[in-house]
Amino acid sequence: MPEIIDLSQEIFEGMPVYKSLPQVKMSVHNTHEEWDNIENPTTKTPAVYKLEMGEHTGTHVDALNHMAAEYKDLSIDTMPLSMFYTEGICLDFSHKKLQELITSKEIQIALSKSDLTIKKGDTVLLYTDHYRKHFNTENWSKGPGITAECARWLGEQKIAAFGVETMSPGVPKVSNKEVHHICGELKFTHYENMINLYKLIGRNRFRFIGLPLKIRGGTGSPVRAVAIFE
Template sequence: MKIVDLSATIYHNMKVYPGDPQVRINIVHTYQTHEWELRELSMGTHTGTHVDAFSHMHVGGQTIDKIPLEKFCGKAWVANPQEILPKQCGLVFREEANIDLLEKIIAAQPPFVAGVITADLERELLRQEIITYTDLVNLDLLPVDQSFLFYGFPLKIKDGDGSPVRVVAILE
């Protein structure tokens, strides 16, 4: 078994989407002052590698705390837009997937779509209640023509529109 970390590292003042809150990580306690370390985090819910709830782009859409955990993991496949997409399997795009693929993706019935996707495609996938993950790294380490297990659980944020996640792929 091999585990591939698909998550970007979160750090103070990291680059964020224009207009999103800046990332602030401040040391509150140190070993010298309190005998332990503690950091305060301030960032947006769509910072770094993150998952989007249906409510992110649609009024009345389900929030992150209400989506069943089963939707955030499962069998996945690196998707090739020129080939037939596997059915009911998470799809991971290494290269930009755009709105032209919407019907093909919907026909495949994936529980989630991850990787490099345009905002227009993301909006429509969320409308169809297909979870989206963006800002993943190390996609080149995923196998082609072979399934793997994908895990990307969100923080349980009340009424959350999304959440940073630690996404991993488990390869056989």
């Protein structure tokens, strides 16, 4: 039996979201008691929830049209599914402190230490332990991130995507905007708000799946990301 490791956050009302993005709102839209025409029910059992949230909620993938205006036609529904169904590796950067940067040289050192290589089409996950240390605290928005130089180097390896535990792939006001622009330029993407990456450390390659919703014109989508070891 394959081992499936869940890499996605729960979605719930009041969860942290990036800066001014839409807050998550959940309400009961229909109950079973309504459907069964029960008058004055003593209980109300949810049958359908109404959800209000942004595309970039929880564990999600960015579409290329999110990266910059010039990529406006490259929405999430136009991106090939092969980008979200790949081989994957996970590298250990749990020593990184708040708002510290990760360079391409450090990626190469981590690869050597782990006896791993990056292949064309891979998804490269970066474990910082930020989720377990700081989720839903005052430091949640202050996670480590990659440099613009590192983003360009990753893109030059022809990866499909990389993934982080933090709310942004770069450090805001330091490298984050540039990282997004480089992803658009080199036509690869990234996942944010991942969890359980510590369960992938010290292990070999795995199957990575992070399929997005088929949102017409979408700039991104929540995903149920998983790592699968056969």
